[in-house]
Each structure stands twice: as structure tokens, then as C-alpha cells.
Amino acid sequence: MSLVNLDFAEELKEYSEDTALECFNCGTCAAICPLVHDNFPRRMIRYVQIGARQKILENSDELWRCLHCGLCTHTCPREADPGEIILGLKRFVVANFRRS
Amino acid sequence: MFNPKDIIETLANNVQQTASPFGIPKFMVNTWFKHASLPKKGEYLLFTGLMYQFTPYIEKSTQYLEKYEGTRMAGLLKYARHIPSYISGIGLAMITSGKEKKNAGQTLKNICSLLKKSKVDFAYRPDLDNYSGILLYDMGDQKGFVAHAKKVAQKLQKAGIKKIITVDPHTAYALKELFPKYTGINFEVKSYFELLNLKSKDCGLEVTIHDPCFFGRYLKLSDVPRKVLTNLGISASDIRNQGEFTSCCGGPAESISPSLSNEIMEKRAKELEEPGKPIIAYCPICLGNLKKSGANVEDLSTLLVRHI
Numbered sequence: 001m002s003l004v005n006l007d008f009a010e011e012l013k014e015y016s017e018d019t020a021l022e023c024f025n026c027g028t029c030a031a032i033c034p035l036v037h038d039n040f041p042r043r044m045i046r047y048v049q050i051g052a053r054q055k056i057l058e059n060s061d062e063l064w065r066c067l068h069c070g071l072c073t074h075t076c077p078r079e080a081d082p083g084e085i086i087l088g089l090k091r092f093v094v095a096n097f098r099r100s
Numbered sequence: 101m102f103n104p105k106d107i108i109e110t111l112a113n114n115v116q117q118t119a120s121p122f123g124i125p126k127f128m129v130n131t132w133f134k135h136a137s138l139p140k141k142g143e144y145l146l147f148t149g150l151m152y153q154f155t156p157y158i159e160k161s162t163q164y165l166e167k168y169e170g171t172r173m174a175g176l177l178k179y180a181r182h183i184p185s186y187i188s189g190i191g192l193a194m195i196t197s198g199k200e201k202k203n204a205g206q207t208l209k210n211i212c213s214l215l216k217k218s219k220v221d222f223a224y225r226p227d228l229d230n231y232s233g234i235l236l237y238d239m240g241d242q243k244g245f246v247a248h249a250k251k252v253a254q255k256l257q258k259a260g261i262k263k264i265i266t267v268d269p270h271t272a273y274a275l276k277e278l279f280p281k282y283t284g285i286n287f288e289v290k291s292y293f294e295l296l297n298l299k300s301k302d303c304g305l306e307v308t309i310h311d312p313c314f315f316g317r318y319l320k321l322s323d324v325p326r327k328v329l330t331n332l333g334i335s336a337s338d339i340r341n342q343g344e345f346t347s348c349c350g351g352p353a354e355s356i357s358p359s360l361s362n363e364i365m366e367k368r369a370k371e372l373e374e375p376g377k378p379i380i381a382y383c384p385i386c387l388g389n390l391k392k393s394g395a396n397v398e399d400l401s402t403l404l405v406r407h408i
Contacts, residue, residue, distance in 0.1 A: 015242070034364050034367070060104070063240075064104040064107075067348045068313075069352070070313055071313075071345070071348075074317055089240075091242045094108060094240045097105050
């Protein structure tokens with residue numbers, strides 16, 4: 001069972017701009033991403049939106065597959081900045097493993 | 101894929117202890133300028149960020165990572181951060197080919213020749229030329245990046261530097277966009293090709309340009325090298341993914357997953373080889389990665405120097 005953390009968006013503000021709620025899950029980012037991997041980065045952004053903090057930590061290795069190439073951000077129709085959200089999640093995970 | 105934590109902590113420790121992500125002391129990495137007789141004063145400061153100088157070491161360390169990815173040995177990487185950085189760094193420096201180190205320096209000498217030919221008033225100060233810390237930023241070690249960037253920027257500020265020439269897209273992005281945001285220190289930053297003023301007879305050559313993500317998309321500078329080439333009578337073939345829509349060479353994944361990096365690189369190399377023309381890269385990471393694919397690729401500065 002996965003728990004939802006309603007304060008997660010607040011927690012993430014320390015690591016990146018709060019743009020995840022701009023996303024309407026169209027999937028352009030996952031379609032254009034050169035990784036073509038398991039709905040990346042769309043799935044991660046969805047996790048942020050619903051506060052699935054634990055899911056992000058469980059799947060955190062995936063974040064470092066990101067090439068930071070910026071194609072997702074460049075093509076996002078909602079200017080949700082998926083690339084920066086992924087970078088912010090990397091910072092969140094790094095801070096988390098340094099704390100533990 | 102390696103455990104990101106092992107890679108990040110190793111890189112972070114190296115930068116903290118030696119100011120280099122590979123732990124190699126600067127006096128061993130940055131030697132290209134020694135016989136180049138470059139001025140110490142000028143309107144601009146040439147700031148290489150050491151990225152071209154790192155390429156032979158990146159290639160060597162990636163060979164090892166490639167060998168151990170997905171094996172039991174990969175788990176041993178977690179102990180790497182406990183080895184003093186300068187010991188592992190000097191070890192890496194000793195097993196890296198001298199020929200490759202010399203080639204990396206030659207690119208920088210070529211860039212200096214191009215700047216001189218274009219009558220750009222620039223200086224080089226090896227004491228001020230440091231790694232920007234960009235890899236820490238990309239990896240999500242924000243604290244490590246900011247701490248390192250502040251040291252680099254403050255040193256430049258203290259020396260009264262206002263105008264900087266960079267030679268690679270990662271350092272250009274760091275100095276232009278990230279340093280002002282995270283260190284509060286601003287410089288006027290130009291990439292070397294923005295300052296070139298070269299003319300030559302039409303040589304009828306056509307090349308395919310691979311735009312690096314940071315120059316093509318983030319900094320939107322991909323038109324500039326095309327104009328420089330046009331002035332030398334060199335045309336660039338059109339490919340589907342170029343300029344702002346360029347495709348990644350796979351380089352950024354090479355420390356975490358060399359196999360993923362190779363997969364992306366093969367795809368990009370195929371796109372670039374389609375027109376059947378020589379390929380030109382203008383980023384040391386892209387250049388190294390595309391070379392690995394066996395593509396006929398060279399650095400922009402190497403091509404330019406041959407035609408002036």
C-alpha cells in the first residue's frame with residue numbers, strides 16, 4: 001500500500017520551483033524523452049502531484065537515468081518544466097539519503 | 101546501472117578535496133598552456149573550466165565503469181568515497197594515455213589560434229581557471245555545487261574579472277545562468293565562437309553539426325557556429341533533430357550507466373551519419389562520446405583551424 005503525503009509539494013519547494021500542478025499529464029514529455037522508458041518523466045510528475053513521496057524514494061534510481069537534455073521542458077505545452085522537476089527530485093533524494 | 105548514491109558521493113568528495121570530479125590535482129590536468137605563450141592581461145579572460153582537459157580521464161574511467169556495470173564488482177563502488185581523492189585521482193592520471201591528454205590540449209591551443217586570428221584581446225590565467233562544478237549540479241548535489249561555485253566565482257571576482265570566454269557548453273551554462281543565480285556574482289560570458297571573425301575562400305565543404313543540448317536548447321546559440329562556417333564557405337547539412345530540437349549524445353549518463361549512454365549515443369550517431377558528411381561537435385563530452393560510436397567526428401575548432 002502506498003501512502004499519500006499531502007505536505008509533499010511544500011517539502012519540495014526547498015528543492016525546486018513548484019510547477020508540477022501545471023502538468024495535465026498529456027504525456028508529451030514521456031513521448032519526446034530519449035530514454036523512452038516506462039512513462040518517464042510523466043509518472044514521476046504524477047507522483048509529485050498526488051504526494052506519493054514514498055513511491056518517489058522507492059523508484060529514485062530512475063531519476064538519474066535523466067540526461068538533463070531539456071527536450072521535455074522545451075516541448076511541454078503547459079510550461080510545467082518537467083526537466084527542472086526531475087532535477088528538484090534528485091536534490092530531494094540526495095538530501096534524503098544524506099539525512100538518513 | 102550503478103547506485104547513484106555511490107557515484108554522487110564519490111564525485112562530491114573528489115570536488116570537495118581536489119576541486120576536480122576525478123580527484124586529479126589541477127597541476128596534472130591543466131598543462132596545455134605551458135608552451136602556448138599566452139598573455140596574462142586582456143579584455144576577456146579565457147576560462148576553459150577544464151572540461152576539454154578532463155576528456156581523456158572521462159574516457160578511461162568510463163571504460164572501467166563499462167566493464168563492471170551489472171556485475172558483482174559494481175557494489176564495491178560504495179567504498180570508493182573512502183579512498184582519499186588525490187590517491188585515486190593520481191592513479192587514474194597514471195593509467196590514462198599521454199597521447200589523449202595531448203590531443204585534449206591541442207583543441208584549446210586551436211581555440212587560442214582562432215581567437216588571435218579574430219583579433220580578440222584575451223588573457224589566460226591558469227590560477228583562475230577552475231572546474232565549474234556543473235556535474236554536481238546535474239547530479240542533484242545542490243549544496244556541493246553552490247559551495248564549489250562560490251569559491252570559483254569569488255576568486256574570479258577578487259581578481260577583477262568582468263568578461264569571460266568559455267569553450268564548452270557546460271561551463272558556459274554554469275557561468276552564464278547558474279553562477280548569477282546561486283552565487284550572486286555576474287560575469288559577461290561569451291562562448292569562443294561568438295567572438296570569431298574569420299574569412300576564407302569557399303572550400304565547398306559540407307558538414308553535419310551535432311548541437312550539444314546546452315548550446316542548442318538551453319543557451320540557444322546553435323546559429324552562431326553555422327554563421328562562422330558560412331564565412332569560411334562551409335555549409336551545414338540539415339538533419340531532423342538540430343538546433344533547439346537537438347538530440348542528446350548520451351554523455352550525461354556515462355557515469356551512472358555506460359550501457360544506457362551507449363544506447364542513446366548509437367541512436368544519435370545514426371541520425372548524424374545519415375547525410376554522409378563529416379560530423380562536427382562543439383562540446384568535449386559529445387565529441388568523446390560520438391568518437392566512441394566510431395563516427396567520423398571532430399571538434400569545431402579543429403575544422404576551423406584547418407581552414408583559416
